[in-house]
Amino acid sequence: xxxxxxxxxxxxxxxxxxxxxxxxxxxxxxxxxxxxxxxxxxxxxxxxxxxxxxxxxxxxxxxxxxxxxxxxxxxxxxxxxxxxxxxxxxxxxxxxxxxxxxxxxxxxxxxxxxxxxxxxxxxxxxxxxxxxxxxxxxxxxxxxxxxxxxxxxxxxxxxxxxxxxxxxxxxxxxxxxxxxxxxxxxxxxxxxxxxxxxxxxxxxxxxxxxxxxxxxxxxxxxxxxxxxxxxxxxxxxxxxxxxxxxxxxxxxxxxxxxxxxxxxxxxxxxxxxxxxxxxxxxxxxxxxxxxxxxxxxxxxxxxxxxxxxxxxxxxxxxxxxxxxxxxxxxxxxxxxxxxxxxxx
Ligand code: KG4
Ligand code: ZN
Numbered sequence: 001x002x003x004x005x006x007x008x009x010x011x012x013x014x015x016x017x018x019x020x021x022x023x024x025x026x027x028x029x030x031x032x033x034x035x036x037x038x039x040x041x042x043x044x045x046x047x048x049x050x051x052x053x054x055x056x057x058x059x060x061x062x063x064x065x066x067x068x069x070x071x072x073x074x075x076x077x078x079x080x081x082x083x084x085x086x087x088x089x090x091x092x093x094x095x096x097x098x099x100x101x102x103x104x105x106x107x108x109x110x111x112x113x114x115x116x117x118x119x120x121x122x123x124x125x126x127x128x129x130x131x132x133x134x135x136x137x138x139x140x141x142x143x144x145x146x147x148x149x150x151x152x153x154x155x156x157x158x159x160x161x162x163x164x165x166x167x168x169x170x171x172x173x174x175x176x177x178x179x180x181x182x183x184x185x186x187x188x189x190x191x192x193x194x195x196x197x198x199x200x201x202x203x204x205x206x207x208x209x210x211x212x213x214x215x216x217x218x219x220x221x222x223x224x225x226x227x228x229x230x231x232x233x234x235x236x237x238x239x240x241x242x243x244x245x246x247x248x249x250x251x252x253x254x255x256x257x258x259x260x261x262x263x264x265x266x267x268x269x270x271x272x273x274x275x276x277x278x279x280x281x282x283x284x285x286x287x288x289x290x291x292x293x294x295x296x297x298x299x300x301x302x303x304x305x306x307x308x309x310x311x312x313x314x315x316x317x318x319x320x321x322x323x324x325x326x327x328x329x330x331x332x333x334x335x336x337x338x339x340x341x342x343x344x
Contacts, residue, residue, distance in 0.1 A: 002112050006030065006322045010083045013107070014314025015068065017100030018092025018120045019146070020044075020051045022063035023310035024071035026082070030318035031133045035074035036311040038304075039063045046186050050176070057095030064103055071310070082111060086317020089117035089327075090337025091147065097333035105329050114326035116317040120308075121148055121339045122160075123316040124274035127305040130315050135299060140268040142259045142287070145275030146172035150339065151217050151262045158323045159342050163262045164217025167210075171251055171277045174221035178228050178247050182240045192244045193281050199245030203238070204231060206250040208257075215265075217258050224250055248282055256286045263296050270297035278306040 004010060008029035016023040025036035041059045045051050072079055087104030090097060101117070108115035125141050139154040140163070149166040169177070172189055179188025184195050206227050209220040228247050232238065263271050271291055277283065284300050291298030305312065320327075 001108075001114060001326065004083050004114050004321065006084070006318050010318060011077065011081055012084045012086050012314040012318050012321075013068070013071070013082050014118075014310035014312070014317060015064070015085065015087040015100045015104045016120070016308055016310040016313045017060040017064060017096050018088045018090070019096060019308060020056050021308040022060050022067050023308060023313075024064075024068040025310035025314050026071055026075040026077065027130070027311055027314035027318065030315055031130060033130055033311045034077070035071045036309055037067050037071045037074065038309050039067050042187060049180055049186050051093070053093045053095055056093055057099055060096050060099040064099060068103070079111065082113060084108075084114045084116060084317065084321055084326075085111070086116040086118050086314050086320070088120045088123065088313055089331060090119065090334030092120055092335060094333055094335045097335065101331070101333045109329065114321060115329055116321050117327035117331050118313050118316045118320060119337055119340055120313075121145070121150070123312040125152070125154060125272070126315040126319070127274055127301040127309075127312045128272035128299050130305060130311055131301050132299050135272065136269040138266050138268050140259060140263045140266055140271045141274055142255060142271065142278070143274045144171040144255065144277035144283075146170060146176065148275065149219050149221070151258060152339070153262070153266050153268070155342065157319045158340070160340065162339070162341050163266070164219065164258060166219040166221060168220050168222035169225060171219070171221060171255065172275070174225050174251060175277065177225050178244075181229055181232065182243060184240060184244065189277055189280065192248055195241045196245040196248045196282065199239065199241030199243070201245040201249040203242035204246040206231070206246055208250055208254050211254060211257065214261055217262055219254060219258065221251065248280070252280070252282045252286050255283060256290050259287065260290050260294060263294070268296060270299060272299045273301065274306065276307045279303040
């Protein structure tokens with residue numbers, strides 16, 4: 001396999017198939033997005049009200065080659081110009097991951113370039129760097145996706161300390177479950193975001209879990225979800241928009257308060273958002289407001305960078321190639337891959 005020392009002209013193909021988006025992107029030098037293509041499976045899974053793993057794998061299988069081909073064509077480069085292939089190898093749905101990993105390894109072998117296995121959660125952090133490479137460390141990253149809710153101190157590239165995480169449901173999971181309960185549609189996050197625009201956030205005050213101790217940076221959303229369900233059963237005539245707005249406010253209040261506290265404890269130079277829930281309008285507005293009040297730099301990646309995409313995979317892959325070198329082609333897919341934390 002050809003050796004590659006990543007520099008500003010290194011072109012990395014990113015591949016993402018961990019859940020319900022089939023995505024490919026070309027990123028130059030770790031920061032410059034040359035092309036990015038995302039084929040969403042939302043319509044395929046909407047009838048089922050959630051992602052059906054077997055259907056997701058088959059859809060990835062059909063979509064991946066055309067999506068990669070489009071990313072290469074849109075970049076206007078020849079395949080021979082690609083220096084490395086970076087691909088999500090976990091966490092995610094095993095069948096879905098395997099489609100990307102198999103394709104990524106095959107392409108790396110065929111093109112004789114390094115293969116880099118990328119941790120999907122770490123990649124979400126890189127969405128911010130793609131849009132603002134000048135971000136300075138230490139950063140507090142609020143990662144809120146469908147499967148994970150974490151507060152991470154990013155001390156340097158590849159060097160992270162876990163400050164807090166959810167003890168039960170992820171924030172996105174809570175959005176999806178409450179939306180399903182309220183019959184607002186799928187995926188739940190955007191549906192609640194939209195419904196809440198017409199609702200009164202003060203119509204009900206739902207619980208803010210684990211908020212008594214300001215230094216506790218962990219989260220819990222399972223009790224909130226149950227509180228919403230119990231309330232709706234007792235008040236069947238209450239407008240869904242009001243419930244959505246009150247629920248969203250409860251989630252955002254906790255997320256913002258703990259992120260602020262984390263930034264204060266760490267002495268962070270900035271706060272960034274990552275993961276699908278970072279597309280939430282209220283969270284974006286409230287976090288930017290808090291940053292302005294506290295005099296901390298806040299950076300919100302664009303909505304399309306917050307949700308799953310392959311540009312963030314290519315960017316994280318470039319940095320991992322610089323830090324660790326290529327990943328062995330013997331590597332498999334890891335549905336429960338953990339976030340790569342520092343030893344200290
Ligand atoms: O990061 P992501 O695209 O996939 C995972 O890696 O999990 O996150 C998907 C999650 C879903 O739970 C979805 O409902 C949520 O992000 N989401 C939102 C919004 N857009 C997507 N949640 C709240 N508000 C939004 N606007
Ligand atoms: Zn994700």
